[in-house]
Amino acid sequence: MAYINGIVTKPVATQDVAKALGRSSSKIGVLCTMDNINKWAKYKPVKYDKVTVLTEAERVSVHYGITNIPFFSALSNMAMYMFHGSPNPDSGAKTAYWTYDKPGKGDWARLGDFDGYYHAAKEMIEPIERDTINAFSSDDNIIFDFPIANHEKNLKISDFDWSRLGNGNPGVDCYVGLCITDGVGKGSSNMNDYTGTRVITLGSPIKNVSGSVLRFSVPRAELTKLPSGKQFEVFAFVSIRTISQFSQLNVAGLNNTMCIPFTMSGKKVTIVTAKQWYVEFGGVTVRSSGGGGSTGPYRANVSISINVTNQGLVAKTFGGGSVTTTFGTNTTNQGGFPSTTVQPGATATLTKTFTIDRAGNYSFAISIYISDDETTYTYESSFYAQ
DSSP states (O other): OEEETTEEESSOOHHHHHHHHTOOOOOHHHHTTOTTOOTTBSSSOOOOSOSSOOOHHHHHHTGGGEEOOOOBSSHHHHHHHHHHSSSSTTSOOOOOOSEEOOOOTTSOOOGGGGTTOBTTOOOSBOOOSOSEEETTSSOSEEEEEEEBOOOTTBOOGGGSOHHHHTTSOTTOOOEEEEEEEOSOOOOOSSGGGOSSEEEEEEEEEGGGOOSSEEEEEEEHHHHTTSOTTEEEEEEEEEESOOHHHHHHOOTGGGGGOOEEESTTOOEEEEEESSOSEEEEEEEEEEEEOSOOOSSSSOOEEEEEEEEEEEOSSSOEEEEEOEEEEEETTEEEEOOOEEEEEEOTTOEEEEEEEEEEOSOEEEEEEEEEEETTTTEEEEEEEEEEEO
16 A cells, blocks of 8 residues: 555555545545545546446546536537636526546445546646737747646546547547637638637647647737737637638538537637837937036936837836936936826827936937837937037
């Protein structure tokens, strides 16, 4: 009996299971119905009318205890559910999918079901880690990575016959896909023209998926068709359709796409297809407030301005950076621009005002790192004070 590296091994003892679950019970019936049994563990108690240890084939026949596996005949319904939690966003109905059907009253409780139990198991495919995707970068392709659970005691995508789960023909090739939706779900006769739901890429057979990451490489031109700065649900799914078949479907045919989302953990991601800010130099003014020459008492007020336009969908604050001036060999950091909240589509003028105490030729440089766009705006010029 042992509980080593987070895994229960045979011969299974009640104290090993209790330790794995963090419980103190020694009753088999209680341990097999604990509410904190990790459903993503491959080996765990399942409902099966048999008193002795189950075979692998018997575990497979009940999908390792996973039930309510979501099958959507319509792509738009799948997208709506993933975004809203219900195929109809106006209804309050919430359907629980990918649930664990553990033994209950009247079912056999087999302690041996815990042989190989891995309490730290994760979802088969986890949501992408990024919260924001900047599609205005210079990269030709934007990468979407979904971490894959590959621990030997973790439920994996290779443990399921997806063609059977989707009410399709057993043995038919199934393909992984990436869906990006804003929860609207309206489309045209061509899937690639979808305004609310887009199948960005589909085509790799699920049997070829391996490693620790499910990766989709999306042409940047595809993402730039989306409205900038909006939140989209981003998730991976499996279908018996290929991308060429998707593109050939008409609106009626969208009810025959046979899609299953991997788990139910999508993620809302902000996709920026254009820079949040447009920045341009506004101008420089110099107003003398005192007399004197190039070496005598002198004072002047200098104002340097920039014009910033908020190209996003929400109000944002812009400011900071630095303005430096150089006179001869002396360079001075005059500070940054004041912070200003700019409404969507609006343009604001930000002005940095400072004083100088020498007459003559000055050069100046503006530098602002724009975290929203992960870029730096720079501008250099000169002015003469007299």
